[in-house]
Amino acid sequence: MIPETKDPGSRMGPETGNDATGRSRIGLAGYTVIPVWYGCNNDCVICMLAPVKGQLPAVDFDLFKKLVIRIVSGGRCRHLILSGAEVTTFPGLGRYVAFAAAFDYFETIQVQTNGRKLCDAAYLRGLIDAGVNEFFISIHGPREVHDAISRVPGSYDQTMQGIGNLRGYPVNLLTNTVLTRLNYGHVAALIEEIAGTKASEMHLWNFFPMEEGDSKDLIVSMKDLLAALAGVPSLLRSVDKPLVLKGFPECLPVSDPVLVDSDFPPTLIPDVFWKTLARSGFGACCHRDACTAKRCWGLSRAYIAKYGDERDILSPVG
Ligand code: SF4
Ligand code: SF4
Numbered sequence: 001m002i003p004e005t006k007d008p009g010s011r012m013g014p015e016t017g018n019d020a021t022g023r024s025r026i027g028l029a030g031y032t033v034i035p036v037w038y039g040c041n042n043d044c045v046i047c048m049l050a051p052v053k054g055q056l057p058a059v060d061f062d063l064f065k066k067l068v069i070r071i072v073s074g075g076r077c078r079h080l081i082l083s084g085a086e087v088t089t090f091p092g093l094g095r096y097v098a099f100a101a102a103f104d105y106f107e108t109i110q111v112q113t114n115g116r117k118l119c120d121a122a123y124l125r126g127l128i129d130a131g132v133n134e135f136f137i138s139i140h141g142p143r144e145v146h147d148a149i150s151r152v153p154g155s156y157d158q159t160m161q162g163i164g165n166l167r168g169y170p171v172n173l174l175t176n177t178v179l180t181r182l183n184y185g186h187v188a189a190l191i192e193e194i195a196g197t198k199a200s201e202m203h204l205w206n207f208f209p210m211e212e213g214d215s216k217d218l219i220v221s222m223k224d225l226l227a228a229l230a231g232v233p234s235l236l237r238s239v240d241k242p243l244v245l246k247g248f249p250e251c252l253p254v255s256d257p258v259l260v261d262s263d264f265p266p267t268l269i270p271d272v273f274w275k276t277l278a279r280s281g282f283g284a285c286c287h288r289d290a291c292t293a294k295r296c297w298g299l300s301r302a303y304i305a306k307y308g309d310e311r312d313i314l315s316p317v318g
Contacts (some may be wrong), residue, residue: 029263031079037090043151079108088117101131110134118162134172141183176203180218206247214302250296292318
């Protein structure tokens, strides 16, 4: 079965290039994600795949080949992402990467990972030799916060060692942190730490409840988010690296190099994932009819139930 291709605003978009300030940026809408495996060596409290993992089949090599050939034949998307759950726990990853790289078609082959296995220098070298030239690594917070969220003691140190191991290679690094009430007070310190690594840009992704409510009490208010980001623009200006907010209202009052970008890559994953994500009810906004930001993620259903519609913080664009 060929999995469906969707994202909440599925479309081809700008590829890797420069933003309005001339800074080099990654345009994820120009990528395609193939999740190939649903095993993982972490057990994150925030895992959006947890409710559906058991219903998602791994992509075997024959199906993977068909998917890659379909992308290459389409001739539009030159940026490929291999993901999981945690794709580095998949024994066949190197073979899959090498197959895609052999077309000499993809400008980017990215691996989305929690980064722990990259602390093994030989393993990392094998992935890069196979054709991976970009890593998207999740970090949840400083050491104690990260390990409490991943529920694996020592995982932070492994991830940071993996990030350090990338330094010697001509590969790109992006990092991602999912914003929750478990880490929002540590965002500025974490971003400062990551800014000193090879990362070309850092992402802060909104938490996807994958349910109608917020049963784990993880959603952060916009007011707390804006307070957590105070001081971040000035520390990032000195290194000229952006912090990209994903899945947030586009009108949030943030300043360069902190920016909101609503684009996510189309993802080849079975429909049960999209149905579960839709339970979050993103896109709600009291100003929607008056606003031209048609792809904006707005607020989730659970957010509005918890904090209200934020009509005084949000303001229509255009
Ligand atoms: S590392 Fe990723 S896939 Fe694994 S439990 Fe954490 S969030 Fe889920
Ligand atoms: S007013 Fe609403 S729809 Fe417009 S950018 Fe803000 S959150 Fe998005």
